[in-house]
Amino acid sequence: MKDQLQDVRDVPANSAAPSLCPCGASSVSAMGVCGRSALLRCRVCELVVRARMPLQEELDARYCGEYWARFQAEQTGPARDNVHAHVLNWLAQAHPEPGTVVDVGCGAGAFLARCREREWRGVGVDPSPSAVAYATAMGLEAYVRSWPSSLLESETVDAVTFINVLDHLRDPFKALLEAWRVLRPGGLLYIRVPNGALHTRLMAPLSVIGFGNLSVVHLYGFSRAAFRFHLPRLGFAVRAVRTAPPSQGDAYGAGDGSGGAVFRRFLKKADQSLYAVLAWSGLDRLPLGPSIEVMAVKVPLGTGRGR
Numbered sequence: 186m187k188d189q190l191q192d193v194r195d196v197p198a199n200s201a202a203p204s205l206c207p208c209g210a211s212s213v214s215a216m217g218v219c220g221r222s223a224l225l226r227c228r229v230c231e232l233v234v235r236a237r238m239p240l241q242e243e244l245d246a247r248y249c250g251e252y253w254a255r256f257q258a259e260q261t262g263p264a265r266d267n268v269h270a271h272v273l274n275w276l277a278q279a280h281p282e283p284g285t286v287v288d289v290g291c292g293a294g295a296f297l298a299r300c301r302e303r304e305w306r307g308v309g310v311d312p313s314p315s316a317v318a319y320a321t322a323m324g325l326e327a328y329v330r331s332w333p334s335s336l337l338e339s340e341t342v343d344a345v346t347f348i349n350v351l352d353h354l355r356d357p358f359k360a361l362l363e364a365w366r367v368l369r370p371g372g373l374l375y376i377r378v379p380n381g382a383l384h385t386r387l388m389a390p391l392s393v394i395g396f397g398n399l400s401v402v403h404l405y406g407f408s409r410a411a412f413r414f415h416l417p418r419l420g421f422a423v424r425a426v427r428t429a430p431p432s433q434g435d436a437y438g439a440g441d442g443s444g445g446a447v448f449r450r451f452l453k454k455a456d457q458s459l460y461a462v463l464a465w466s467g468l469d470r471l472p473l474g475p476s477i478e479v480m481a482v483k484v485p486l487g488t489g490r491g492r
């Protein structure tokens with residue numbers, strides 16, 4: 186693996202090397218190793234990218250089956266209720282009349298249920314038949330679809346949300362372009378992802394103490410710089426890239442009985458305390474915590490879209 190890192194390190198921007206980042210750049214820095222893949226950081230847009238992407242078939246198998254079996258309890262429980270309320274508060278503030286929101290990667294429909302309570306029409310798409318069956322059994326509007334999807338007409342929805350989804354996708358930019366297509370002009374885009382800048386920084390020290398798996402980098406690591414580079418080019422005006430509130434529960438594997446469970450619970454409490462201080466002081470407007478969120482607005486064609 187060390188040799189792999191040396192192979193990709195310091196590739197000059199103007200060389201004949203193929204682009205290694207979706208922005209088209211080939212100038213990258215090696216960031217370390219996550220799972221079985223080297224992580225690269227683009228020197229142009231600062232996006233962190235896995236050098237070896239899994240095949241779409243591998244991702245389909247994961248998110249259609251294994252993911253639901255492993256995370257069903259978290260998806261159907263209250264762990265993220267506070268996050269969903271937070272998202273809806275922003276949507277309601279920016280769009281006071283309840284409208285239509287599409288939740289990409291809706292899972293079992295926990296966010297769609299909160300939308301219904303606030304009189305928003307929530308439409309969910311998810312590749313997992315089991316998760317969607319759970320959502321529809323609750324009377325929610327969810328579809329077994331990948332994204333992009335031809336499910337929706339252009340310019341028919343008021344908001345699109347990617348809540349801990351975007352960094353799991355092989356082509357997040359194609360997914361964002363589809364969000365742009367279905368949004369009405371001025372429509373709202375909400376994204377919540379792990380803080381790529383922080384997690385890549387923590388990867389090495391956490392690995393030294395045996396908790397490298399707590400550094401979360403899926404297929405991409407997004408940062409404020411990467412969002413501010415890419416979103417305007419995709420037709421969005423960025424309103425904020427800031428610290429996202431941590432979930433109220435031990436979401437996603439904290440109770441798996443591993444030796445790290447106690448440490449995870451400690452980190453969860455520390456994360457919640459950190460956020461409370463940041464929110465109290467107003468510093469949550471900076472992307473400092475383990476999760477970051479983006480609020481953006483669709484910009485009509487001809488008013489600044491770069492490509």
Ligand SMILES: [Zn+2]
Nearest residue numbers: 206208227230
């Ligand atoms: Zn790039």
